[in-house]
Amino acid sequence: MSEFRGCELPEELFYDLDYVWVRPEGEGIFTVGVTDPAQTMSGRLQKARIKKVGTQIAAGRHVATLESGKWAGGVPVPFAGEVFERNEILIDDPHLINIAPYGDAWIAKIRADEPEHALDTLHTGPDAIAALQAWIQRYDVQCMRCSD
Template identity: 80%
Template structure:
């Protein structure tokens, strides 16, 4: 895993180069969450609303809304698909995103409408890491994880 200014940046994920990560799963589904720099900028998350299983979303629509004491924003999906799972733990304790954004604090799992095009607008590897470092610099982020 790469790290930059305290921000963890897993090389094996796909990124929208803003604040969303996507992990293709072996079963053809895609797990989506928010990056370490994004959770740092948001502050301690206090509320999460996630679309229900069975909801169909077009690319760019919000699958979740997260709120902290200083920020509220939506979590867009990078491709059209159906919500097949949501992380129920986050509904009770959204602060988990501040603790483990790439692990237990995933937000949703989607079944893409078009499997072959799902990752077309996402980036991975060196290209993604370079762009994410630039994002961190632009917003002057120094990542830190909240404690439980």
């Protein structure tokens, strides 16, 4: 895992180069979450609303809305699909995203309509990490994990 200015950036994930990460799970299912720098910029998360299982989502539409004391925003899915599973833990404890953005705090699992093209607009590996580092510098982010 790469680290830059305190931000964890797993090389094996796929990124939209803004604030969403995606991990292929097999059988056309992809896990979606928010990056470490994005959770830092949002502040301590206080609310998470995640679409219900079975909800169809168009590419670019939000699978979830997150809120902190200073920010509210959606979590877009980079491909069309159906919510296969949502992370129920986040409904009661959205702050978990501030603690473990790549682990227990994934947001939803989406069954892609076209799994063979689900990752077409995303980036991974060294090029993605370099682009995320540039994003971190541009927004002057110093990542930190919030405690309980």
